[in-house]
Amino acid sequence: MNSSLNAMADSLVILDFETTGLSPTQGDRAIEIGAVRIVNGQITDRFQELMNPGRRISGFIEDYTGISNDMLTDAAPCHEVMARFADFIGQDNLVAHNASFDKRFLDAELALINRDYPGDFTCSLLLARRLYQQAPNHKLGGLISYKNIASDGAFHRALFDAEMTVKLWLVMLDDINADYGISKVPFSLIKKVTKTPKKSVNDLLSNWSPL
DNA sequence: TGCCAGGCCCTCTTTAGGGCCTT
Numbered sequence: 538m539n540s541s542l543n544a545m546a547d548s549l550v551i552l553d554f555e556t557t558g559l560s561p562t563q564g565d566r567a568i569e570i571g572a573v574r575i576v577n578g579q580i581t582d583r584f585q586e587l588m589n590p591g592r593r594i595s596g597f598i599e600d601y602t603g604i605s606n607d608m609l610t611d612a613a614p615c616h617e618v619m620a621r622f623a624d625f626i627g628q629d630n631l632v633a634h635n636a637s638f639d640k641r642f643l644d645a646e647l648a649l650i651n652r653d654y655p656g657d658f659t660c661s662l663l664l665a666r667r668l669y670q671q672a673p674n675h676k677l678g679g680l681i682s683y684k685n686i687a688s689d690g691a692f693h694r695a696l697f698d699a700e701m702t703v704k705l706w707l708v709m710l711d712d713i714n715a716d717y718g719i720s721k722v723p724f725s726l727i728k729k730v731t732k733t734p735k736k737s738v739n740d741l742l743s744n745w746s747p748l
Numbered sequence: 749t750g751c752c753a754g755g756c757c758c759t760c761t762t763t764a765g766g767g768c769c770t771t
Contacts, residue, residue, distance in 0.1 A: 553770095554770090554771080555771070556770090556771050557771075558752075558753090558771060559752080559753055559754085559770070559771055560752070560753040560754075560771090561753090562752095562753070562754090563751095563752050563753065564752090565752090565753090565771075568771095597771085598771065601771065602771075633770090634769085634770075635755090635756095635768095635769050635770040636770095637754065637755050637756080637769090637770080638753095638754085638755090638769075638770035638771075639770075641753085641754080641755095641770095642771090660756095662756090662768095662769065662770085663755095663756075666756085666757085666768095674768080674769090675768075675769070676768085676769070676770090677769090677770090693771080734757090735757085735758095
């Protein structure tokens with residue numbers, strides 16, 4: 538991990554995978570990656586590609602994502618897409634909703650092509666669970682509704698979910714600023730919040746100082 | 749054909765179990 542390299546840039550890549558299933562250790566593969574780069578809170582770049590996992594996907598995944606086997610037939614293979622995505626990530630830190638899931642697939646797919654990334658990963662789900670403890674649930678779609686964030690597309694496509702995660706992320710940073718007066722929330726502080734027990738988060742943010 | 753995972757987090761906990769999230 539090398540988050541210190543990125544501290545000055547305040548550049549993040551927020552990403553989302555669609556996959557053949559839940560576990561790369563059980564043979565599941567990525568079928569789509571969507572990602573958005575934000576620099577100082579502004580979207581500066583996007584990445585979206587389908588990828589061919591080399592096998593047919595299940596009817597459940599076709600229904601869940603709207604990605605069909607026909608759509609994947611002409612897609613580039615995973616190793617080509619993931620190489621381009623590794624280039625896209627660059628030195629940036631990474632965010633995903635339920636990051637443990639996306640990190641498993643990112644690590645597994647990059648390991649297959651002997652690539653890696655230097656940045657650190659954090660999770661919008663863990664942050665939301667701490668900031669919005671009264672929310673009815675902490676699914677991405679549920680949080681979008683809870684915060685009255687506009688959405689006019691289909692969840693469970695990679696770029697759309699990444700875009701929604703960006704909107705949620707920026708709202709969470711705004712709420713931290715509004716509630717605790719922290720105008721530029723360092724990535725390192727977010728990491729600390731996501732590892733802090735829920736009952737202690739208010740104290741952590743209330744007492745935090747950049748110095 | 750049928751089935752599959754794993755990290756987080758709460759509690760009726762810690763020698764455990766189960767719900768929440770992700771596809």
